[in-house]
Amino acid sequence: MTSAGEWVIWNGSMGIVDTVRLGPVVDDATGRPVRLAPPYDVVGPFSLDELETHGRIVFGACLVMSQRRWREDQDALRIAARAARRALWDQLDRDEDDDAFRTILDLPLQGRLTAVDIKVAFRRLAKTAHPDAGGSNEWYRRISEAREALLAQLD
Numbered sequence: 123m124t125s126a127g128e129w130v131i132w133n134g135s136m137g138i139v140d141t142v143r144l145g146p147v148v149d150d151a152t153g154r155p156v157r158l159a160p161p162y163d164v165v166g167p168f169s170l171d172e173l174e175t176h177g178r179i180v181f182g183a184c185l186v187m188s189q190r191r192w193r194e195d196q197d198a199l200r201i202a203a204r205a206a207r208r209a210l211w212d213q214l215d216r217d218e219d220d221d222a223f224r225t226i227l228d229l230p231l232q233g234r235l236t237a238v239d240i241k242v243a244f245r246r247l248a249k250t251a252h253p254d255a256g257g258s259n260e261w262y263r264r265i266s267e268a269r270e271a272l273l274a275q276l277d
Contacts, residue, residue: 130192131162132185134203139196142186144170158186185248220275223268237276244269 128141141157147170152198156173157166165181173179178187178195188194203215224231249259 128189129158129164130185130187130189131158132196132199133183134139135183135206137203138142138184139192148271187196189203219271224273226268228270229272235272235276237273238271240272240276 128143132139132143137145140162142162145157145159145163145166147154147156154170155167156170157163157168165184165186168179168181168186173186174186177191178185187200200262219236221231224235227240229239229243244265248262249255251261251265253259253262
């Protein structure tokens with residue numbers, strides 16, 4: 123494999139895939155450290171020997187790999203990156219929902235909740251939220267959903 127050819131840089135979390143060239147190779151006592159050429163010259167130094175041996179190297183959140191290795195691995199890399207991004211968004215949604223559910227049940231936004239905390243808050247609100255007690259179907263449904271969601275997070 124030649125260090126002069128084009129390589130691929132992949133950052134799945136940022137959705138970056140590009141062809142790159144290597145910067146100057148320096149032969150020294152530690153091997154052949156190299157950086158990518160501009161504009162990706164912040165990636166490095168890494169071992170050119172390792173890159174040529176394995177066909178790819180991890181540097182921070184980036185993978186630098188040969189064209190051949192990219193063709194072989196790109197589907198799996200894209201699927202894994204998509205799953206990781208989806209998990210992050212799901213976690214962010216859960217965090218936002220958690221605040222909303224706590225607000226609905228008039229619970230503190232910070233700190234650990236117990237099942238007893240959640241059930242007591244629900245019962246307190248259910249006394250006035252239930253349609254038979256002068257509340258509405260919508261309000262009772264919302265506090266019920268908040269209770270169930272917060273209890274499910276404890277499991």
